Amino acid sequence: MKKVYIFSGLGADERVFKYLDLTGLEVTFVKWIKPQVNEILADYAKRLSAQIKDENPILIGLSFGGIVATEMSKIIPTEKLILLSSLKTRNEIPLLYRIAGKLNLHKIIPYSLLKSNTFFNRWLFGIIRKNDKDLFQKVLADTDIDFLRWAINVIVKWDNQLLHPQLYHIHGSKDKILPIRNAGNVIVIENGGHLMVLDKAKQVSEALHKII
Structure with missing residues (x-):
């Protein structure tokens, strides 16, 4: 049975994967840990790697979890790296986000608004x-604001250019947070939004099983 470790999105947990069909897989959901002050992503991934108990596992990462899984794959031997609604390299970060990171504009965001269950946020996430x-x-x-603040800083400043040799990227055609036009070579989920793992779980599950 394949050993699979799954990284959830920014501040989320395994609840967002509740509709996925993961039968036939031995799944472990990686738990987020509290980042240290000014901790770089490579160091955070190294501390998080203590939760990986199997050799050469398959890593699956959703959104920010895909970024962390990518960094993890540089630290431990990884059979396959599967990204969901995520980014492969810095080149795929939307230009607006990169500009914000360069000018540190993301640091003036009212983070409490990002935690609000508003119509705009629901529209943004699909x-x-x-x-x-x-x-x-x-x-x-349940999302911790300090974790949110740290993670957004990490995302807009991410500089990865390396591609894992067994990398697969599944992306929704209607993703508003990370538009598919920036995603390069991907497996497309038609009409899938950023949280396509919820309402397009059947299609995402089928894609995952074909890859694995």
């Missing part, structure tokens, strides 16, 4: 179904 709205609200409420 949340439509009632059940998903409820889950989205709970995940936002």
Whole structure:
């Protein structure tokens, strides 16, 4: 049975994967740990790697989790690296985000607004179904603002250019946070938003099983 480690999105946990079909896989959900002050992503990934107990596992990362999984794959031997609604290299970071990182504009964001269950946030993440709205609200409420602030700083300043030899990228055609036009070579989930793992779980599951 394949050993699979899954990294959730920014501030989220395994609840966002509740609809995925992961049968036939031995799955471990990696738990976020508190970042240290001014900790760089490579060091954070190294500390997080203590949770990887198997040799040559498959790593799956959603959004920010894909960035962390990419850094993890540089530290430990990894059979496959699968990204969901994420980024492969710095070149795929939207230009606006890169400019914000260069000018440190992201540091003046009112982070409490990012934790609000507003219509705009639901639209941005592609949340439509009632059940998903409820889950989205709970995940936002549980998101730690300090972790959010640290992670956004890491994302806009990420400088990766390396591609794992067994890298697979699954991306929604309607992703508003990380538009597919920046994603390069990907497996496309039609009409999938940033949280396509919820409302497009069947299509994402099928893509995952084909890869694995």
